[in-house]
Amino acid sequence: MMRQEAMIRPDDTIADLLGVRTALAVIDRAEVGLADADELADADWTLPSRLEAALMRCGLSTDPQTPLATLSGGQRSRAALAALILAEPDFLLLDEPTNNLDREGRRAVIDLLRGWSGGAIVVSHDRELLEEMDAIIELTSLGATRYGGNYSAFxxxxxxxxxxxxxxxxxxxxxxxxxxxxxxxxxxxxxxxxxxxxxxxxxxxxxxxxxxxxxxxxxxxxxxxxxxxxxxxxxxxxxxxxxxxxxxxxQPLSMDIPPTDLAPGRTVLRLDGVTGGYDPARPIIKDLSLTVTGPERIAISGPNGSGKTTLLKIITGQIMPQYGRVELTVPFALLDQHAGLLDPSSTLRNNFLHLNPTADRHMAHAALARFRFRAADALRHPSELSGGERLRAGLACALGAMPPPMLLILDEPTNHLDLDGMNALETALAAYDGAVLVISHDSAFLRSLAPDRTVHLGE
Incomplete structure (x- = not known):
């Protein structure tokens, strides 16, 4: 079973995730003449080559003793895939396997399933991955319903x-x-x-x-x-x-976004020779210049660890650049996949009022209701919500503002949305007349957004 989030101890390594720490230690002792007869008899001499092949197949070329804490979420997901390959099971259980993966990682999951001769049950809202399924079982308040075929048939x-x-x-x-x-x-x-x-x-x-x-x-x-x-x-x-x-x-979820009236020629964002990151000695963003004008839609792409989220934090002022200049000239809303703009200890209504100081309670309830948080649901806390509900609440608070933001910044917005939520977000963005800056590895979502430009990082 590959879980959505790997539960790790601070000192765990890739070898721990793959369950081979002890076996590798035996081989290491044998190579220097310290293994006893029983250990030599039980040693799996093919393990190092099989381990290397499994990691390479999942796009990881790294030492098995690498601490998991030093890997990105996507790299840990790839390591978890390698653990599946190494174990050679008859049946796979995958829980949102592509959520934290970049394009290459998502392709590794798809290729793994395409070449898999055993059975598999996959929990996922990734439409590209669902296209590879033989059947889809949907869980709703009515129960479980089985549909034959892939996502298009569903x-x-x-x-x-x-x-x-x-x-x-x-x-x-x-x-x-x-x-x-x-x-x-x-x-x-x-x-x-x-x-x-x-x-x-x-x-x-x-x-x-x-x-x-x-x-x-x-x-x-x-x-x-x-x-x-x-x-x-x-x-x-x-x-x-x-x-x-x-x-x-x-009936699909409906998200209504008021118009921003952003003029086509207005400068929304300007980056001039920006360099920065968390480590001043090794800045991950180097000499980047970018201008966003009017209701442009721009996708930021790159492999995991290439600095996409760091760039958004520089743009929004959470990290100051080492060099260069950032000018953000319009009201904006930033929404990450965990809806970090919400205070978990406050109700959804109070979150909305805090983020939209000119709104009253009636406006808050109306905006939340458009995103299916009606009546008493508006008094729930973000900590009570599922990942998809929390992101939906974040969208309600960010997009229900009056006036609405002229720039919408989205960091992996579909990671925790269900299929209806994704369709609703795509429909809402199609009607949104402001500028959009988005990080996403969801190819179906990006096709729907139809960005005007793509900024590639890590090249």
């Missing part, structure tokens, strides 16, 4: 289900309207008959006993009819409620 089925659910709702609402109309017509007919009966009784044309009998039959018939109409109305109402609930489950 998406087609889901779209068909949404269309069918919409038709069912329209049919149920029409049936309820028809029941209500017929009930009104029945009430009007009864009112006319009752009025005629009252006039006939007032005239005294028929014996009282006959009129009383006719009145009794009418009341009995009317009561039965009313009960039947009530039953039909109740059944039609339940059908509408059931159809509406299904629509709410299947």
């Amino acid at each position: 998406r087609q089925c889901k779209d068909s289900e949404l269309e069918a659910a919409a038709r069912d709702l329209a049919h149920a609402e029409k049936a309820l309207s028809d029941v209500a109309r017929r009930a009104q017509q029945a009430r009007e007919r009864k009112a006319r008959k009752d009025s005629a009966g009252h006039r006939a009784r007032a005239k005294g044309d028929q014996p009282k006993i006959l009129m009383d009998a006719a009145k009794g039959r009418a009341e009995a018939s009317g009561g039965a009819g009313a009960r039947l109409r009530d039953a039909r109305r109740e059944a039609a109402g339940e059908a509408v409620s059931t159809a509406r609930k299904k629509i709410e489950i299947l």
Whole structure:
């Protein structure tokens, strides 16, 4: 099993992750003549070459004694993949295996599965990876549903289900309207008959006993009819409620972003010869110049460890550059994959009010509701939320601002979003008229964003 996050002790190495520390120590002792007879008998002399091959296959060319703490998240994920290959199991269980990987790492996962002759269960929202699946099981509040085929087939089925659910709702609402109309017509007919009966009784044309009998039959018939109409109305109402609930489950999440009115010729960001990083002796960003004008969309790419997130921190003032100049001239919002802008000890509503000082409680609830945090959900704390919910809350607080930010800076925004959340974010960004600066290794997301330019780091 490859977990989403490797649980490591401070002194763990790659060899520990792969479970070969002891076996490698035996070989090391044998090579210098310190191993005893039992150790020599049990030594796996093929281990070093198999270990090297597994690491190379996953794009890691490093010593097995390298501490895991010195590796990036993506490099640790590659090491975890190498551990799977080295173990040669019959069945793989992968939990979000591509979340922290760069393009090459994601390709390594896909290639691993393509060449895998055993079985595999993969938990993932990575649409490129899901295209490699033989079947997809979706978990919702309705339970587990199995769809044959890859992501494209799954998406087609889901779209068909949404269309069918919409038709069912329209049919149920029409049936309820028809029941209500017929009930009104029945009430009007009864009112006319009752009025005629009252006039006939007032005239005294028929014996009282006959009129009383006719009145009794009418009341009995009317009561039965009313009960039947009530039953039909109740059944039609339940059908509408059931159809509406299904629509709410299947209907994609909607994210509405107000317009920024960013002028096409306005300078949004200018970097002039910027050099910087965490270590002054070894700056990871070197002599970088960049100008963003108007509603441009720019992707920042590069392998893990190339300085992408460091660059965003320099741009937003979290790290001061060693050399060069940074000019950020418009209001901006920065959202990382962990929604770090949210205070975990405060409610979502209070987070929104803190990040948007001119907003009131009504505006906060309205903005959060657009991102499916309705009523009491607005009083939840970020610490209570799943990764996807937390990022959705971050989007609500960042994009629901008034006025909205003219520059949206996103650091791996799809890492913890579910498929509906990704589709909603892509739809929202398609309608967003501000500038976008994004780090992402999600090829499907980048295709949807259609960046005007890509800045490559680490080359």
